[in-house]
Each structure stands twice: as structure tokens, then as C-alpha cells.
Amino acid sequence: MDADMGGGAEGGDPRAFLTEEVKDAAGRVDFDMFAYSKEQLVYVVEYMFHSLGFVDAFGLDEEVIVAFLHALRESYNNVPFHNFYHCFCVTQMAYCVFVAAAGEDESVFLNVFEKFVVFVSALCHDVDHPGFSNSYQINAQTPLAMVYNDMSCLENHHCSQAFALFKQPGCNLLAPFSREQYKELRRLMVKLILVTDLANHSAAKAKFDAAVADGTLDLTARASRDMLCQVVIMACDISNEVRPFAIARPWADRITAEWGNQVAVEKALGLPFLPFMDAETVVVPKSQIGFINDILHPIWTSLMAVVEPVRAFEANILANREAYAVELASLTPAQK
Numbered sequence: 441m442d443a444d445m446g447g448g449a450e451g452g453d454p455r456a457f458l459t460e461e462v463k464d465a466a467g468r469v470d471f472d473m474f475a476y477s478k479e480q481l482v483y484v485v486e487y488m489f490h491s492l493g494f495v496d497a498f499g500l501d502e503e504v505i506v507a508f509l510h511a512l513r514e515s516y517n518n519v520p521f522h523n524f525y526h527c528f529c530v531t532q533m534a535y536c537v538f539v540a541a542a543g544e545d546e547s548v549f550l551n552v553f554e555k556f557v558v559f560v561s562a563l564c565h566d567v568d569h570p571g572f573s574n575s576y577q578i579n580a581q582t583p584l585a586m587v588y589n590d591m592s593c594l595e596n597h598h599c600s601q602a603f604a605l606f607k608q609p610g611c612n613l614l615a616p617f618s619r620e621q622y623k624e625l626r627r628l629m630v631k632l633i634l635v636t637d638l639a640n641h642s643a644a645k646a647k648f649d650a651a652v653a654d655g656t657l658d659l660t661a662r663a664s665r666d667m668l669c670q671v672v673i674m675a676c677d678i679s680n681e682v683r684p685f686a687i688a689r690p691w692a693d694r695i696t697a698e699w700g701n702q703v704a705v706e707k708a709l710g711l712p713f714l715p716f717m718d719a720e721t722v723v724v725p726k727s728q729i730g731f732i733n734d735i736l737h738p739i740w741t742s743l744m745a746v747v748e749p750v751r752a753f754e755a756n757i758l759a760n761r762e763a764y765a766v767e768l769a770s771l772t773p774a775q776k
């Protein structure tokens with residue numbers, strides 16, 4: 441249980457900190473999540489459910505939203521990277537994209553149902569992450585690898601855990617939906633959480649890019665709309681470098697710490713390990729530049745090609761790459 445469990449002062453209003461200023465900041469990529477407790481972030485997300493029109497559109501129950509978010513928060517582990525703050529970052533970045541694209545209607549962007557599915561998928565996409573990657577699960581032959589036959593073990597687990605959360609008492613966020621809506625929501629949510637496996641990233645991106653390039657991305661067709669939803673969640677999942685450097689930089693150390701823990705265990709157990717995950721040899725600014733160039737900037741470029749207002753986010757990506765280049769240049773030859 442977290443130290444800040446219970447949140448707001450006893451008997452006080454847990455939403456008292458949510459001033460108009462904080463609400464505005466929540467829609468910007470420079471929102472500093474570390475300035476808030478996990479309990480406060482629960483209420484920031486609750487505010488987003490209202491602000492995006494989900495509560496009105498679907499008749500969601502206020503108490504259920506808060507109970508679900510508390511159960512969700514408790515289901516994220518205290519690991520260096522894949523914790524509730526990461527969950528919040530990905531969700532908040534989706535919110536920033538929705539806010540930026542608020543003027544775009546269904547013919548060019550997502551409708552309110554799709555935004556809801558992307559948003560809830562973002563919230564749930566890493567739930568109960570153990571801090572050890574799929575490659576570890578497979579090599580260590582963990583129970584997750586056995587249950588999911590080595591295929592997107594973690595992502596299948598996150599998705600399964602998400603639907604288990606809805607079944608906890610008082611947490612059924614999906615209760616207001618009809619059987620048909622539930623079926624459609626579940627179909628899309630499974631698809632969105634599974635595409636967050638980086639192993640699925642290139643293929644999904646290539647398919648989307650090809651459709652954009654040859655003009656076959658057709659937002660009157662379900663398949664095209666699914667692809668756009670996938671690109672939104674993929675981009676948001678790896679969006680730390682879309683934030684100002686001061687906020688982005690600690691996340692690079694967090695992933696290095698989480699991967700370092702894993703490699704230490706892999707070495708101790710005599711398992712294979714991936715060199716880029718080895719905290720003893722990795723050069724953080726160098727690996728971040730590679731990540732930005734090869735994965736992060738390309739997926740955001742794909743999204744920008746279709747969702748024009750998101751172009752405003754690109755400046756931070758380029759500035760951060762430059763900041764890492766400066767950091768790299770300042771290292772001694774031995775540190776590189």
C-alpha cells in the first residue's frame with residue numbers, strides 16, 4: 441500500500457487542489473506529474489473523465505469512476521518505471537492529444553466512444569507490471585510465459601487484469617454500456633493493449649504509414665479507425681521525450697534502473713540478457729538518442745501526418761534529442 445493511500449486530509453475535500461490552473465495544466469505536455477501524489481492524480485484523471493465528456497456521454501457513475509481508479513492505482517506495482525506514474529503519463533498524454541485535437545470531428549479523428557476506449561486502455565495498459573520484460577518472462581519460464589505461451593505475456597496479463605478490475609465490487613466502469621457496446625469496447629481494448637508490446641510496434645506502424653501514403657486510410661472504415669486508435673496509444677506509451685527535458689530526463693534513469701534490476705537477476709540466474717538493458721554498460725544519453733531516432737520520433741511523425749494539431753508537440757522531441765547530445769558530449773571517453 442502506498443504511503444499516500446487515503447489521500448486528502450481526513451474529512452477534507454480530496455479535490456481541493458484541483459484549481460482551474462491545475463485543470464488547465466493537466467491538458468499540457470509540460471504537466472509535472474511528480475508534483476502530485478498518486479491520490480491526487482486519481483482525481484486529476486477523474487476530472488479528465490468529465491472534461492472529455494465521458495461521464496455525460498455514457499452515464500458513468502462518479503463513485504464507480506473513483507473506486508475503479510483507486511483499485512487501478514493499487515494494482516500498479518512500485519517498480520522504478522512501470523508504476524502508476526507511468527500509467528498516468530500515458531493516459532495524460534492521450535488527454536493532451538485529445539485536447540489538442542478537440543476541434544477535429546469524427547471524419548478526421550476519433551469519436552467519443554473511441555476516445556473512451558483509448559483512454560481506459562491507456563489507464564490499464566501496464567497494470568500489475570512486474571518490472572521484468574517479456575524476454576525475461578520467456579527465458580525464465582515464468583508462470584506468465586506458461587499461461588500466455590510466450591506471446592505478449594505481459595500485455596495479455598495487463599489486459600486480463602484490467603477486465604478483472606472491472607469485476608471488483610463497485611468498480612464496474614463498463615456497467616452502463618449495452619451488451620453490443622461492451623463487445624465492441626472489449627474488442628478494441630484488447631487490440632490496443634496488445635499493440636503496446638513493442639514487438640508489435642513496427643508492424644502496426646508500417647501498416648498505418650502505408651495506408652496514409654497510398655491514400656487508403658479511410659476513416660469511414662472500422663479497420664482504419666482501429667489503426668488510428670493503435671497509433672495514438674503507441675505514441676502515448678512512449679511519450680516521455682515529448683515532455684520538457686526536466687520532466688523527461690528522470691524517466692530515462694527510471695527505465696535504466698528497472699532494466700538494470702532485471703539484468704542483475706538474469707546474470708545471477710545465468711539467463712541471457714539484452715546488452716541495451718545492462719545498467720553497467722549502457723550510456724543513457726546515447727541510448728535515448730537512439731530511442732528517439734528509431735522509435736519515438738517516427739511514431740509521433742506517423743500520428744502528426746494524420747492529426748495535424750499534434751505537430752505542436754514535436755519541438756520538445758527535437759529539443760530533448762539535442763539536450764541528450766549535449767549531455768553525451770560532456771561525458772569523458774571512459775563514460776561513453
Ligand SMILES: [Zn+2]
Pocket residue numbers: 526530565566636677
Ligand atoms: Zn507502458
